[in-house]
Amino acid sequence: MDKMKLSRMAFYGYHGVFPEENKLGQRFYVDLELTLDLSEAGRTDDLAATVNYAEVYERVKRIVEGRPFRLIEALAENVASDVLHQYTNVNDVTVRVVKPHPPFDIHFDGVTVEICRKRESI
Structure with a gap:
């Protein structure tokens, strides 16, 4: 299978367990890796044979900048479920959400959650 990757999409959201996170918000980074067959798109140069990544970006943006979640x-x-429901030619999706500045008095480059979902699991 082929892959399409959308890397380091940056959004501002209000996700977190602590009230300050929901009030102040912060930047989040999202990476997507979509597994799908891109051979027809490659042969025909037809956007209808692939996934419009600008459209995917807008869908992810609406989720990340929308209602707050306690947990990344x-x-x-939610991002994985939306992608698999919207794009039936996507066989599986890997979603990485990076919270670069968690509100702890420790020093590290953030926390990342990575999930992989397959079409049959939705």
């Missing part, structure tokens, strides 16, 4: 696991799950 839930945010990732």
